Amino acid sequence: MKKIAKAKIDDLFKAISEKEVLYLPVDDAQGQAAFIPWKEGLKMSGDLNTVRSAKDLFFPQVESLVNFKMDGKKLEIIDAKRENDPFVIFGVRPCDAKSFEILDKVFYYSEPVDSFYIARRDKSTVVVLACNEPEETCFCQAFGIDQAEAAGGDVSAWEDGENFYFKAVTEKGEALLEGLPLEDAEDGAADDIKKAAKAVMEKLPLRDLDLSKFGAGKTQELFDDPAWAKLSESCLGCGTCTFVCPTCQCFDIKDFDGGKQIRRFRCWDSCMYSDFTQMSAGQPRPTQKERFRQRFMHKLVYYPDMHEGMFSCVGCGRCLRKCPIHMNIVKVIKTIGEEK
Amino acid sequence: MQAVIKKKAKELLECGTVDRVLGWKAGEFFYDLTPAVFTTPEEIDKDFVFSVFSGANMSKYLIEETKKEGKVAAFIKPCDSYSLVQLQKEHRIKRENCYIVGIACDGMCDMGLVREAGIKGATAVSEKDDKLVLETIYGEKEMPKEKALLERCVHCKSKKVVDFDEMIGENGEENPDCGRFDEVERLEAMTPDERFAFWRSQLSRCIRCNACRNVCPACSCEKCVFDNPDSGIAQKAAASDFEENNFHIIRAYHVAGRCTDCGECSRVCPQNIPLHLLNRKFIKDMNELYGFYQAGADFETKPPIMNYTTNDAEPSVVYQRGGSK
Ligand code: SF4
Ligand code: SF4
Ligand code: SF4
Ligand code: SF4
Numbered sequence: 262m263k264k265i266a267k268a269k270i271d272d273l274f275k276a277i278s279e280k281e282v283l284y285l286p287v288d289d290a291q292g293q294a295a296f297i298p299w300k301e302g303l304k305m306s307g308d309l310n311t312v313r314s315a316k317d318l319f320f321p322q323v324e325s326l327v328n329f330k331m332d333g334k335k336l337e338i339i340d341a342k343r344e345n346d347p348f349v350i351f352g353v354r355p356c357d358a359k360s361f362e363i364l365d366k367v368f369y370y371s372e373p374v375d376s377f378y379i380a381r382r383d384k385s386t387v388v389v390l391a392c393n394e395p396e397e398t399c400f401c402q403a404f405g406i407d408q409a410e411a412a413g414g415d416v417s418a419w420e421d422g423e424n425f426y427f428k429a430v431t432e433k434g435e436a437l438l439e440g441l442p443l444e445d446a447e448d449g450a451a452d453d454i455k456k457a458a459k460a461v462m463e464k465l466p467l468r469d470l471d472l473s474k475f476g477a478g479k480t481q482e483l484f485d486d487p488a489w490a491k492l493s494e495s496c497l498g499c500g501t502c503t504f505v506c507p508t509c510q511c512f513d514i515k516d517f518d519g520g521k522q523i524r525r526f527r528c529w530d531s532c533m534y535s536d537f538t539q540m541s542a543g544q545p546r547p548t549q550k551e552r553f554r555q556r557f558m559h560k561l562v563y564y565p566d567m568h569e570g571m572f573s574c575v576g577c578g579r580c581l582r583k584c585p586i587h588m589n590i591v592k593v594i595k596t597i598g599e600e601k
Numbered sequence: 602m603q604a605v606i607k608k609k610a611k612e613l614l615e616c617g618t619v620d621r622v623l624g625w626k627a628g629e630f631f632y633d634l635t636p637a638v639f640t641t642p643e644e645i646d647k648d649f650v651f652s653v654f655s656g657a658n659m660s661k662y663l664i665e666e667t668k669k670e671g672k673v674a675a676f677i678k679p680c681d682s683y684s685l686v687q688l689q690k691e692h693r694i695k696r697e698n699c700y701i702v703g704i705a706c707d708g709m710c711d712m713g714l715v716r717e718a719g720i721k722g723a724t725a726v727s728e729k730d731d732k733l734v735l736e737t738i739y740g741e742k743e744m745p746k747e748k749a750l751l752e753r754c755v756h757c758k759s760k761k762v763v764d765f766d767e768m769i770g771e772n773g774e775e776n777p778d779c780g781r782f783d784e785v786e787r788l789e790a791m792t793p794d795e796r797f798a799f800w801r802s803q804l805s806r807c808i809r810c811n812a813c814r815n816v817c818p819a820c821s822c823e824k825c826v827f828d829n830p831d832s833g834i835a836q837k838a839a840a841s842d843f844e845e846n847n848f849h850i851i852r853a854y855h856v857a858g859r860c861t862d863c864g865e866c867s868r869v870c871p872q873n874i875p876l877h878l879l880n881r882k883f884i885k886d887m888n889e890l891y892g893f894y895q896a897g898a899d900f901e902t903k904p905p906i907m908n909y910t911t912n913d914a915e916p917s918v919v920y921q922r923g924g925s926k
Contacts, residue, residue: 290802291873292717309721312871313808322808323838397630397722397738464738466724467629495636495662499812501871517840528838531810535828582712585812585869586657587633595629 262450263427263443270425274299274351276441281386282348284318286311296350305352309396310577314507315357316364318350319381322504322529326377326514329523341524342377347384349437356401356577358389358413360507363564363573367510386437387414388427391451393458398578400467400591406575409458419451426451467576467591474598475561477570483562484554488597493553495586500531502580502589503556508573511537532556557593602704603651605769606676609702610649611642613674619700620671623662625655631726632712636662638673651676653728656709656751658865660684660694661818667698675699678706679773680753682762683861683897684818689764690900691859693821703762705770708754710746711868718744752877753864756781763898775898781862785881804845806872809838813866813876819856819896826851849879857883858904861897890914 265273277283283299286306294306296315313322325341361382368375369382391411392399401408411417415434419426426446429435462468475483503509513530516523530537532555538545546552564573580589610622622645626637632654639645658681666673677685682703688694715723715735722738733749735742747755758781760773788796814820814827826832827848839845853860862884866876887894891905891913905913 289806291806291875293806293873295806307719323840394721394739397724461738491637494638497812497815499810499815499869501810501812501869504808504810505871513837515837515840517844524840526840528840530837534811534837536830581629581633583871585816587628587635589633591629592635 262446262448263438263441264424264446264450265427265443266424267420267422269442270305271301272442273425275301277349277351277437280437282346284348284350286352299351309392309394309399310354310357310579312505312579312583314360314505314577314579315350315353316360316507318348318385319361319378320364320368320510320512320529323526324377324528325524325526327525329525331521331523342380345381345384347386349386349388351388352390352418353387353414354392354577355389355406355408355411355413356399356575357507358387358411359401359404359406359575360577361387362413363508363568363571363575364510366568366571386416386433388416388418388434388437389414390418390420391454391458393420393454393461395461395465396578396582397466398581399465400470400576400578402462402465402468402576403470403472404572404574404576408462409455419454421454426454470576470591470594471598472561472572472594475565475594476572477562477565479562480558480566483558483597486597486600488600489550489554492588492593492596493550496533496549496553496588497585498533498535498549498552499585500529500533501583501585503531503533504529505579505583507575507577507579508560509556532559557590560590561594602770606651606702606704607645607649609769610639610645610674610676613700613702614640614642614645618672619674621666621669621673622649623659623666623673623675624649625651625657630724632710632715632723638666651704653708653710653733653746653749654712656711656868658684658816658818658863660688661816661821663694663699664688664821667695669698671698673699674702676702676704676769677762677765678704678709679760679762680706680757680861680863682764683759683895684863685897686764686900687859687861687897688818688821690897691821701765703765703768703772705762705768705773706760708746708750708757710749711751713873714749714751715744718748720744751864751868752875753862753868756783758862758895759898782881782885784875784878785885788878788882800846801842803874804849805842807839807845807849807874808872809836809845809848810871812869812871813874814852816865816869817852817856818861818863818865819859820852849876853879853883856880858887858894858906859896860884861895890918 278299284296285299286294287297287303288306289295294308294311328339328341330337368378389411392408415431417428429438511530512527514527516525533552560574613619622639625634627648627650634650634654636657659675660681720735720742723735725736727734731746732743733746756779758779759775827836829835860880887905894905
């Protein structure tokens, strides 16, 4: 295990950014944390989590796929894929780290693979930071995530008042720590931090969320549940919950037509939108009820159906904090779970 | 207040004045109230909450609710009542299908501001004098209530409920000296470059979640141009900075003269973009160029954009005020 004094953390960031681009959670103009490339003077945010999740760095909200140039009858097709430089994401929380596993199953390991996603994923080194002070909205434990262990990345990290501690867990992680201005620390250096974090975990109000009514094979049972109507009645059909969610993975492909040039890009889509998967034959989910149901069934039933029972929510609590009307996956789980 | 409101809600259902009640439903925590329709006194007893976290404006829900059979009761705060009147002026709400209970209001709080004050893991709240006392996973914390107030409440334009069937609490007055244009003036005093930089730094953070549009009572079109593939400007995400600005500027124009400054857009924005400043700039300009107008303040006054007077500003005002040509 390695360590560095917090007072010297800028030396570490500097040393990393000399090797690779370093993304760090930083407060933006309005005090909202976001992953931003580090440069001299930037301070790590004190917030538990970024507003947009770390998935942005692998699966950005907008990215060009191909460009077209038209000149009379001539059509030129220009590949828009760009080479990515290797990069490091520092301070990913364990829930977001788990979300990468969920996205990997879709974009990295399932055919057809997503070469844009893979290119970025392969170039990344992820430093996962344990959570000492989770919020009341955190329920990662319900999905088997241990926020004290900082697993799921290439390096696991812990912090206390004085130091950051690091342990490489993959070869990539070892390569990153190699040559950085770090001191050696004993193996159990983070044990007290973990112990304190586990004590906090015991106090989290949503820690015992009961998921037993959900999972693979529950479609028939839950699809026509009358509770969907009530749960979705005040949903605004905005995309906030889907856009802040680390595991939402739907995208659309659009053309930006500039007359002589066209940019074909993909962008995040939201099942909450009225034109989601609209077809020439019409809209398969005509009202907000069906769209709303799609979001939660996907997380809690369809994804588990396709991926050995694994849920595709990580309990990060972003949708609990940001939904304008405070409807969210916990209320769905409790309402439907309790009536069954 | 909550006890009186709940009692009223039950009474209205029991004596058959209404069939449904629109209100705020308890969540997992003390702050995560969800707008909901209640149909029985038991449901109201169990889940109806009115607290400093009942910020959500109920007026827009009345568009759909008043299309239904029967009558619905709604509890309307002063700021919500301006949207209620404005929507009636636009013939979007069937007034005969709703029963409006106006409620006096001392200001609503925002959990985002509590968190910004550094309070983590809050699980319960109480009010002591002018403080919020928060129980958290990390022990008891306090903060001045004032610091947790929604921006629109800090600069509350009016404590008057402008349309109601009955009032709970005493109806208040308009407050022209609320200072809601101070921040706009600060932006106006900037150089064009500074102002451009300000708006770029704000709007470039937009994630196009559409929460601002979907919550907005003035955005009540059946199909928004931005959702309509035939409009030519439909967008699901901003493909460029131009589009980022485009969405917000078009939206500000579409609600100009109809935006009551209810503050919901800024309340819901997950990125804390101060959208109200854009709308307030429009309101301030209209006031200066066409005479004072407050959308939703009454049923009679015509909005400047739908009214012609010989004193109206000429289009050349753009050049006169714009500085460089
Ligand atoms: S559904 Fe909500 S809690 Fe679950 S991963 Fe998505 S944003 Fe986080
Ligand atoms: S949900 Fe868990 S892992 Fe995520 S921030 Fe909260 S405590 Fe940390
Ligand atoms: S659940 Fe909330 S965040 Fe999601 S679409 Fe509905 S209103 Fe928006
Ligand atoms: S609510 Fe905020 S982030 Fe969402 S579209 Fe509006 S300005 Fe953008």
